Amino acid sequence: MGRKDVNRRTGKVGPGNGAREGNSPQARNGRTETDGRPELSVEIAQSGQSGRKDGSKVPAGSRVSGQGTVAPTPAAQGASYEQVQKMHPLYFNIVKKRYIWFALSLLVIIPGVISLFTRGLNLGIDFQGGTMLDITFNKPTTQGAITRTLDSVGLSGSVQPSNGNKEVLIRTQALDEQTRNKLLAALQSQVGPYDAGKLQEDKVSPEIGQELTHNALLALGIAMGLMLLYITIRFQFSYAISGIIALVHDVLVTLGVFSLFHWQIDAPFVAAILTIFGYSINDTVVIFDRIRENEAKMKRGDSYEDMVDKSVWQTMRRSINTVVTVLIALFSVFILGGASTKVFALAMLIGVFSGAYSSIFNASQILVEIKTRLSDSPKGKPSRARA
Amino acid sequence: MRRRNILKLIVLVLAVAAAVALSIPKLSNPTSGIPLGLDLRGGVHLVLQAQPGANGKPITKDDMDKAKAIIAKRVNELGVSEPVVQADYQKDRIIVDLAGIKDPNKAVEVLKTTAQLTIRDPKGKILMQGDELKDAQASQDPSQGYVVNLTFTPAGAQKFAAITKEYLGQRIGIYLDNRVLTDPKVNVVIPNGQAEITGYSTLQDAANDAVLMRSGALPVSMTIAEKREVGASLGVDSLHRSINAGIYGLAFIFLFMLVFYRLPGVVADFSLIVYALIVLWVLWLFHAVLTLEGIAGFILSIGMAVDFNIIIYERVKEEIRLGKSLRAAVESGFSRAFITVIDAHVTTLITAVTLYVLGTGTIQGFALTLGIGILASLFTAITFTRTVLRWVVGINPQTNTRWYGVRREA
Secondary structure, eight states: OOHHHHHHHHHHHHHHOTTHHHHOHHHHTTOOEETTEEOHHHHHHHHTTTTOOOTTOOOTTSOOOTTSOOSOOHHHHOOOHHHHHHHOTTOOOTTTTHHHHHHHHHHHHHHHHHHHHHTOOEEOHHHHOEEEEEEEBSSOOOHHHHHHHHHHTTOOOEEEEETTTTEEEEEESOOOHHHHHHHHHHHHHHTOOBOGGGOEEEEEOHHHHHHHHHHHHHHHHHHHHHHHHHHHHHSOHHHHHHHHHHHHHHHHHHHHHHHHTTOEEOHHHHHHHHHHHHHHHHHHHHHHHHHHHHHHTOOTTOOHHHHHHHHHHHTHHHHHHHHHHHHHHHHHHHHHSOGGGHHHHHHHHHHHHHHHHIIIIIIHHHHHHHHHHHSSSTTSOOSOOOO | OHHHHHHHHHHHHHHHHHHHHHHHHHHTOTTTSOOBOHHHHOEEEEEEEEEOOTTOOOOOHHHHHHHHHHHHHHHHHTTOSSOEEEEETTTTEEEEEEETOSOHHHHHHHHHSOOOEEEEOTTOOEEEEGGGEEEEEEEEETTTEEEEEEEEOHHHHHHHHHHHHHTTTSBOEEEETTEEEEOOBOOSOOOSSEEEEEEESSHHHHHHHHHHHHGGGOOOEEEEEEEEEEOHHHHHHHHHHHHHHHHHHHHHHHHHHHHHHHHHHHHHHHHHHHHHHHHHHHHHHTTOOBOHHHHHHHHHHHHHHHHHHHHHHHHHHHHHHTTOOHHHHHHHHHHHHHHHHHHHHHHHHHHHHHHHHHOOHHHHHHHHHHHHHHHHHHHHIIIIIHHHHHHHHHHOTTOOGGGGTOOTTO
16 A cells, blocks of 8 residues: 555545544644644654754655645654654664564574474374373372383373372373273272263374374475465565564474473464464564555655664554453463363463564564665665555 | 434444343254364264275275265264264275263274174074175166165075075065164065165165165274263363353453553454354354364454454554544544554464364364454454444544543653
């Protein structure tokens, strides 16, 4: 969408509202208003901050109207960099400090990646195949009693008691029905009666597990390709690359944390990773959308860095609030939801948090790196501002 | 203008309240409401893998059809409501979902055993084995109606000739395991191994029996490749936990929106209710089975649905700060934010579709609710939220912008 359209549209809306006179902020702020539009002087005074030394120079990109006011309608022009800075009490220059953010990300990612390569992920039965029995006994039991029972039927596996030693999670290789029934009978006679209504059993053959792993990787690849394509079409390739790097960041953080803590992962984890994929780019796109809008309005000599910094701060509230609502939803699933959705919610929590960080602190900063390195004059305006 | 808008809003609030009151009993009805997956009411999910025979003969589609027919027949005997039996021809698998089953152990036991076809005398004594039956096909006989044509192996033909001679005029039974499939009366002696069973009322009935008779000599044995069993009370427990998680999640999101966005926050919360209703009705319409992961996807999609409102409201706030009137700010805020919203959510939609296409079982359930959720929140934002916000602004365009969470002095 070009800004000319915006002008025309807002122009159409503008005259219709007589209500403006009373509560116009410009009037209250003591600014002069001509023709319902803010004076150019305001604009220039602020733009001194944003890299331009000579305040009197009329930007080439803006049009001069008959009434002697320059600058388009407020909505089309948007707030100035300085206004945006003032609005946020905690303002600091995010773009300038970008190497700090990159370093912070690496600080989390590098140990995670090392752990991924050395220890790998704690793959559950969904990936490797096996049988998992979640049994709630009527009376508390001990880990030893369960292990001895497993031994007595010639099986070995991991035993994990919980819920005051009444509930036990047993993981073994994939059991056929006969062995499974033998084990349950042995548990009943050697450990004690259990609640059949609370029995949960998952059995996955190794072949099915391999399929899941294969499909998960395929889905990740396809989703990544489609997103790269979509962002390239809707934005530019440099945006797409920056967005995808931020995405890979989020996936690596989540995988890394799961590897470091050796938390077990199962099929829903794949869904979580893919949702992180889709959702974290969503956050990034909200910021990119504003950069795209501001980039189109850039004037000769404007600093790309400042424009990006402004865009990030303009969308700060949205970025934070949208993530907060999703985190609220995830926290309620994590704390209150069923056991099998806990790992899913945990992975999503890490991923969404990392996604918010990378959207604000990494994605746009990578875009700045790409743009400034590609253009000859690093502070200059990039050649392709979309109209 | 003002009074009319107030009236419209009152009517709308009442209408939504009525819709909620009517929808809850309808959607949560155990029989006609949204069906619950087996992880929410107990049950067993089985993936049976066909194993090629010892002679290394490849598994054909017909083999799979036979296997599916037998398993479906047995499942129906178990008395499970709405059982699911699907064949995956590419991977030679039969997928069985038995939600709400009382005794999963028995079900697995029954499904696992291979079907045995026998021909027995009127007293139930076995006369010959089904593997001597070469083929059974349903057809339409011009004079006899729908029939099943049987072809025996040469050895079987001899035996069958003897049987038909001995039991001429009596009924012989064709049994699948221990159950009578059909008990035709022997009208003539059949010497050549070509028999015809008459008296079917539809071709479908004849075809069903034919497939089961052919299956008597089924070459495939089935192993359990995947099994997920959930105890009944565990399922109920999960359902309650999920509903709880949903209620608390929704309540906190409501509160958050109220505190940060005040009046539009009320509109957003109201839109969320409409949104939730739409998603649930669409799920109901598609007969989508609600699973634990599906509910997680739904709760997550509520968190994401608010995104639309936040993106739009932040934009509206910006427009107000830039000096626009409320009404103009709402209009341009909506149209500007719309592009952002589309771009941002297409990416999540891509994920949902990819997951749905490549995922299995529980993951598909999650992808479905997530995908429907995104589309529904788009729809709600454009139609409902926008209209209601227009009405609210229409009541008093001079409303202090504090009600919109904007301080003018900045």
